[in-house]
Amino acid sequence: MNHKPVLLKQTISSLLFRKSIKKNTNLLEKYSLIKQKGSFNGIFVDGTFGRGGHTKELLSFLDSDSMVFVFDKDPEAIVVANDLAKQDNRVNVIHNSFACIKEELYSRNVNYVDGIMLDLGISSPQIERGERGFSFMRDGPLDMRMDNTKGITVSDWIQKASLNEIKDVLSNYGEERFALQIAKAIIAYRDKKPFTSTFELSECISKAIPIREKCKHPATRSFQALRIHINNELLDLSKCLKSSIDLLNPAGVLSVISFHSLEDRIVKKSINSDLLKQNVYIDLPIYAKDIPEPSMRSVLRIFPSKEEINENPRSRSAVLRVSQKSY
Ligand SMILES: C[S@@+](CC[C@H](N)C(=O)[O-])C[C@H]1O[C@@H](n2cnc3c(N)ncnc32)[C@H](O)[C@@H]1O
Secondary structure: OOOOOOOHHHHHHHHHOHHHOOOOOOHHHHHHHOHHHOOEOOEEEEOOOOOOHHHHHHHOOEOOOOEEEEEEOOHHHHHHHHHHHHHOOOEEEEEOOHHHHHHHHHOOOOOOEEEEEEEOOOOHHHHHOHHHOOOOOOOOEOOOOOOOOOOOOHHHHHHHOOHHHHHHHHHHHHOOOOHHHHHHHHHHHHHHOOOOEHHHHHHHHHHHOOOOOOOOOOOHHHHHHHHHHHOOHHHHHHHHHHHHHHHEEEEEEEEEEEOOHHHHHHHHHHHOHHHHHHHHHOOOOOOHHHOOOOOEEEEEEEOOOHHHHHHOHHHHHOEEEEEEEOO
C-alpha cells in the first residue's frame, strides 16, 4: 500500500522559497519556478517520514551539501528511511518521536536548521494493515502504537483504565458526545473479557451510540481519541513546536499539515504571533511599540484543492500552516 503525500508541492515550496514567502504568496506558482532556480541548499527536518513522499520530493531539489534529518516512531517507516539513506548520504535517519527533535539534533552537533515539516497523524500503510490495529474497518489486534516496540497497546490500556479515564480520553481527544455511554459499555465488556481485536471494540462502541451520523462510522471519533492518547500525540506535537522555534535559523520555516481541529489549534496557538502578543502582554503597562517582536510569525494557511481531494480523499481534512522565524 502506497502513501500519497498531501499538499506536497505547497509544503516543499514553503521550505525552498522561505526567504521570499509573504501572506499572499501562491505556493503552487512558486513550485512551478523551482526547476528554473537550479538547486537549493539547506538543513531540513522531516519529523514524520512515513514512506518518504515529502522527503524524496525535497531531496530532488537540494544540492549535495544539503542535509535532511528524518524522524519516525514507526519501525516500518524507519526501514524505508534506512533504505533511502543507503542510497543518499544527505539523509539522516532518527527512530524517535519528533518531540525529541532538539535533543536528537544537538547530539549530532546540529544547532540550527532552515526548515521543518510535519505531516501529522498516520500513514496509509499504517491504517491499511489490519495487524497494526489502527482501523475499525480492518480486523486486527487492538494495538494502535506507532512505535510497536515499546509502550502499551490500546487493549492493555483499556483493561486497566477507570470509567472516568476512558470517558475523558474519548471526550477530550475525540470530541465524542457519547463518551460516557461508550465508556460504560467498554467497562462492562472488558470486565467479562479483555478486548483483543479492533472489530470487538468497534462493535461495542457502535452498539453504545444511539444515533448514526451520515457517512461516518460510529467508532471514528473513539478510535481517533484512543490513537491520540496511546501515542501521546498532542503533547509530542507541542514539545516539537516549542523546540522548532529554538532550532530555526532566522527566516527558517515551520510547515505543519494537520488533519483535525485539535492538532490545528495547537499549531495555531504555538505560532500565531498575534495570539502570543495578546496572551503574554495584554496586562502589561507598556506600549505595543516597546514589545519585542515575537520570534515566529504565521504566514500562510492552505487547504487542498478540489482536484487534490478528488484524487486523494484522505487530504479532505488537511490544513497546512506555514510560519516563519523572525529575521
Ligand atoms: C501522515 S504520515 C507521513 C507521510 C509522509 N509525509 C509521506 O509522504 O510518506 C505520518 C507519519 O508520522 C509518524 N509520526 C506521527 N507522530 C510522530 C511523532 N510524534 N514522532 C515521529 N513520527 C511520528 C507516523 O508513524 C507516520 O509514519
